[in-house]
């Protein structure tokens with residue numbers, strides 16, 4: 001029970017009674033709610049605490065263990081994955097003192113059932129009229145090649161955040177050397193205009209030797225959080241920050257609209273900030289930021305005009321900072337060159353020397369020189385007919401900034417090839433679907449937020465009809481008369497290692513003109529939101545016990561905003577954006593910024609898909625008994 005009190009800060013589990021009557025109890029009036037509860041099971045010295053999912057599934061001595069890396073966020077936790085009869089039975093926290101120490105979060109521990117749902121793809125599919133019908137691998141390869149060759153280089157490639165470094169590299173090389181396009185993007189999520197330039201100039205090419213690390217966080221004097229909620233968006237970062245605060249008195253400042261439960265457990269000081277005003281807040285801290293400060297900036301920061309530029313300027317004052325994406329595969333995709341203007345290893349598409357260097361390494365006659373399209377432009381071009389074909393992997397359209405428009409784009413005349421583990425909104429629109437391996441079925445590499453290489457090892461080695469993304473792309477390249485230069489994740493890693501050193505030109509950060517992303521209407525309130533750790537993400541499908549522990553969705557507002565509407569906690573509050581609306585129970589939150597409403601991005605309802613709004617947008621609030629919104 002000391003884990004709850006000391007490590008995670010969730011202390012509503014305790015030892016009750018004395019001596020021989022001692023027993024583990026929870027509080028009668030307060031439930032024990034923790035994102036880290038599985039650690040208590042793992043370290044229970046007598047095995048009295050067990051998990052609902054694993055109980056009676058296997059005896060420990062029947063299990064085969066594999067050390068691997070969690071795929072559910074960019075923390076990069078080591079896992080011990082136990083399987084029996086080719087099925088994963090449980091996942092435990094691995095012991096890696098430099099990363100997750102000996103802990104993990106419940107999302108990583110219990111969120112591994114998504115690959116055994118009824119929608120798992122086990123054979124290729126080819127479109128015949130309105131139907132996707134099962135096909136053999138040769139039939140599917142032929143159909144895909146016919147569509148891709150008809151499109152020429154008018155092809156876009158969208159890769160989501162699930163890919164290992166090896167798979168991401170295969171897509172990057174396939175796009176450039178086989179198809180001849182620079183229109184490739186890993187950002188299947190909302191992003192701002194500055195982000196690609198920021199990542200190319202300041203993030204790609206770092207190694208764990210020069211980046212901020214967990215150890216740096218633990219010993220920092222000051223940490224500032226901006227656009228980043230550690231407990232939800234990178235839970236092991238949260239545990240390390242809490243340790244830093246408890247053991248080393250690290251002063252943590254959260255630039256956010258309210259003090260979250262996670263921030264409170266880290267002893268953080270709130271700098272109350274409405275969404276969209278983080279730049280002023282960060283600049284206002286200028287006097288306090290020094291070489292002993294680390295600024296942690298989340299991927300949401302790019303939605304705030306000027307914020308990434310403000311972060312980049314911190315380096316000039318010796319302030320260290322780290323960009324922390326949410327998904328496990330984002331930094332690997334970046335290093336692999338899955339951005340339109342960026343080739344593997346931080347080479348620039350616009351640099352002729354870099355292109356020649358890769359042409360020689362890849363034995364390619366020519367690499368495309370055009371700037372390429374980013375994710376949003378790819379979908380727009382598909383919709384308008386300018387793009388003839390699209391290759392998509394690991395993309396959930398509900399994560400895109402305009403899910404309905406993304407769906408329309410795929411349903412247009414564009415030829416869609418989908419490489420996917422499960423049926424999805426993309427496969428439904430696809431012309432050819434290839435089933436690809438789950439993470440537990442392949443070897444590979446992730447790169448965590450520290451830029452630390454994290455090994456992925458195959459757990460389930462039973463022969464099946466699915467292949468890795470690398471191998472499918474190699475087969476497509478063969479059929480198109482080209483050579484991908486790799487046939488397996490091991491080949492891909494070796495090929496990438498060969499070209500990883502690049503001494504040539506690097507990108508310079510170019511800030512775009514600010515202000516475009518935020519609506520400037522004074523009506524309504526500002527929407528604040530982020531993705532909570534346990535939400536409706538497809539990676540949690542099948543983890544029903546875990547999902548029952550997820551906090552329910554609420555609409556947080558300040559006491560003054562609530563008073564203006566005449567609502568109390570628990571009253572129904574409707575968020576209105578044009579003709580779209582979402583109704584949630586209100587949660588009146590002390591200390592919150594006035595004129596702001598916060599709701600989780602994807603719990604029960606998707607704000608992107610249903611409300612069609614993103615953080616920083618203005619929405620109207622309507623209480624059930626209220627005639628109007630907040631002025």
Ligand code: SF4
Nearest residue numbers: 070072073077105108
């Ligand atoms: S913190 Fe992230 S990487 Fe670690 S177990 Fe949780 S979801 Fe997985």
